[in-house]
Amino acid sequence: MQLTFIRKTVLSGDTNCPSLYRTDRDTFVVQGWRVTDPEALGQLDIPAHETVVEVPSDVLAEIARNL
Numbered sequence: 057m058q059l060t061f062i063r064k065t066v067l068s069g070d071t072n073c074p075s076l077y078r079t080d081r082d083t084f085v086v087q088g089w090r091v092t093d094p095e096a097l098g099q100l101d102i103p104a105h106e107t108v109v110e111v112p113s114d115v116l117a118e119i120a121r122n123l
Contacts, residue, residue, distance in 0.1 A: 057079050057081060058079065058080040059077040059078070060078045060079075061075065061077055062075075062076045062077060062078055062119075063118040066114060067114075073088065074086070074087055074088035074109070074110075074111045074112060076115045076116070076119065084119065086115075087109070089109060089110045089111075090108075090110075091108045
């Protein structure tokens with residue numbers, strides 16, 4: 057899988073998190089803050105092989121501008 061960096065949030069400072077990447081498989085890879093809030097996780101049905109991350113809206117808005 058080849059990743060192309062699209063954007064990091066303005067909240068990240070010197071780090072690249074959260075970030076959004078486009079792949080050569082016509083998908084996106086999202087790097088974000090791991091969700092650990094039990095109440096939030098309780099609202100989801102997450103298989104053992106998956107996880108959820110939280111991403112600021114400015115990162116996701118970049119998808120609309122780049123599609």
